[in-house]
Amino acid sequence: MPNATDRRLWRDISVFDGLRTLPNRMAVITEGAHIIALSPMSEFDEQLADNCTEMGSRGVMTPGLVDCHTHLVFGGSRAEEFEARLEGASYEEIAKRGGGILSTVRATREASEDELLRLAKPRLEALIADGVTTVEIKSGYGLTVEDELKMLRVARRLGDMLPVKVVTTLLGAHALPPEYKDDSDDYINLICKEMIPAAVAEGLADAVDVFCEKIAFSVEQCERVFEAAEAHGLPIKAHAEQLSNLGGTAMAARYGALSADHIEYLDDTGIAAMREAGSVAVILPGAFHTLRETQQPPIASLRTAGVPMAVATDANPGSSPLFMPTLMLNLACTLFRLTPQEALAGMTAHGATALGLAGKGLIHEGAEADICVWDIDAPAELAYAVQPGRLRQRLFQGVLTHGN
Ligand SMILES: N=CN[C@@H](CCC(=O)O)C(=O)O
Numbered sequence: 001m002p003n004a005t006d007r008r009l010w011r012d013i014s015v016f017d018g019l020r021t022l023p024n025r026m027a028v029i030t031e032g033a034h035i036i037a038l039s040p041m042s043e044f045d046e047q048l049a050d051n052c053t054e055m056g057s058r059g060v061m062t063p064g065l066v067d068c069h070t071h072l073v074f075g076g077s078r079a080e081e082f083e084a085r086l087e088g089a090s091y092e093e094i095a096k097r098g099g100g101i102l103s104t105v106r107a108t109r110e111a112s113e114d115e116l117l118r119l120a121k122p123r124l125e126a127l128i129a130d131g132v133t134t135v136e137i138k139s140g141y142g143l144t145v146e147d148e149l150k151m152l153r154v155a156r157r158l159g160d161m162l163p164v165k166v167v168t169t170l171l172g173a174h175a176l177p178p179e180y181k182d183d184s185d186d187y188i189n190l191i192c193k194e195m196i197p198a199a200v201a202e203g204l205a206d207a208v209d210v211f212c213e214k215i216a217f218s219v220e221q222c223e224r225v226f227e228a229a230e231a232h233g234l235p236i237k238a239h240a241e242q243l244s245n246l247g248g249t250a251m252a253a254r255y256g257a258l259s260a261d262h263i264e265y266l267d268d269t270g271i272a273a274m275r276e277a278g279s280v281a282v283i284l285p286g287a288f289h290t291l292r293e294t295q296q297p298p299i300a301s302l303r304t305a306g307v308p309m310a311v312a313t314d315a316n317p318g319s320s321p322l323f324m325p326t327l328m329l330n331l332a333c334t335l336f337r338l339t340p341q342e343a344l345a346g347m348t349a350h351g352a353t354a355l356g357l358a359g360k361g362l363i364h365e366g367a368e369a370d371i372c373v374w375d376i377d378a379p380a381e382l383a384y385a386v387q388p389g390r391l392r393q394r395l396f397q398g399v400l401t402h403g404n
Pocket residue numbers: 071100101104211239242287314316317318319320
């Protein structure tokens with residue numbers, strides 16, 4: 001099997017470069033962890049093929065997929081809640097009676113770090129098998145300092161043991177834990193004064209996130225969390241405008257949010273604030289689908305405003321128990337009318353920007369060799385059909401981890 005230092009050559013391949021499909025069929029060469037040549041097949045200099053391992057021809061090359069919003073580390077199952085929703089209970093009603101996120105909190109608190117790792121590994125392997133090379137993993141089901149750190153340690157360990165880049169996000173402000181019932185400001189104090197500093201001290205968090213919603217935290221409370229994050233030098237993101245329009249996105253944009261996620265109820269003020277701040281709109285069709293939402297995110301207005309749109313799985317036990325990134329490409333198109341190119345850019349270049357990794361998720365000479373090659377004829381087919389098994393080859397940091 002070739003190793004990372006070999007030169008590898010693909011011929012006559014269609015390339016989606018992270019933003020668009022290149023007009024010509026291409027030749028691509030990698031060496032070590034980087035792409036060293038990318039040229040139209042018609043201009044390919046055959047001498048460059050010397051000393052290259054031939055990796056095949058035809059098919060489609062994309063950057064490795066970037067899943068920029070997941071909650072992969074959790075205990076328990078919410079199948080019963082799924083059934084309750086089918087019988088008419090809403091996500092908010094279930095949350096208000098102590099189910100929903102809090103039911104996962106109970107199971108996650110009970111699980112050891114090793115147990116959470118054992119449970120999360122196959123979920124992440126499923127994403128990797130569908131082309132993911134960079135993934136974000138949030139905490140948010142611990143809601144004590146120790147349990148949040150436990151989740152983040154699991155996320156870091158997953159990144160150490162599997163061929164994927166893991167970016168971690170502290171989501172202490174995901175739900176109000178029962179022991180702080182009627183004391184939500186005290187819980188926000190705990191996040192600001194203990195949780196964020198502890199996560200920073202252990203190097204466990206790459207960003208800080210909040211759930212700004214009536215069933216979670218107010219705009220003012222989320223702002224306090226962002227102030228603490230800023231004081232510790234951490235970038236911020238927000239679950240905002242998912243179930244109602246509270247204005248959390250505009251506030252997050254004032255703190256330079258990397259992204260605002262869900263945003264079904266986002267209004268023009270919020271869109272303008274995002275454009276101004278350079279925030280990415282993270283579109284989560286899995287949650288929209290699972291919760292049978294009806295309010296569409298304002299795709300056309302985001303497009304007109306030039307706000308970059310990312311697409312992610314939101315893989316989690318409640319609102320999006322869906323662990324298949326390419327399914328999200330399909331849902332983003334069918335539910336929200338993204339074009340297949342927009343959906344793919346959302347899970348490559350724009351997904352990377354939503355993680356503060358602008359420049360990743362692209363194919364060009366000099367780019368890192370995080371690459372997927374798919375057994376399809378055109379990039380749009382990745383969004384058009386929902387069909388496991390099309391990943392022919394996957395390179396992570398130049399190492400071939402799938403195919404041959
Ligand atoms: N919206 C809030 N948080 C998660 C849901 C988590 C859950 O239901 O367990 C989300 O992104 O959809």
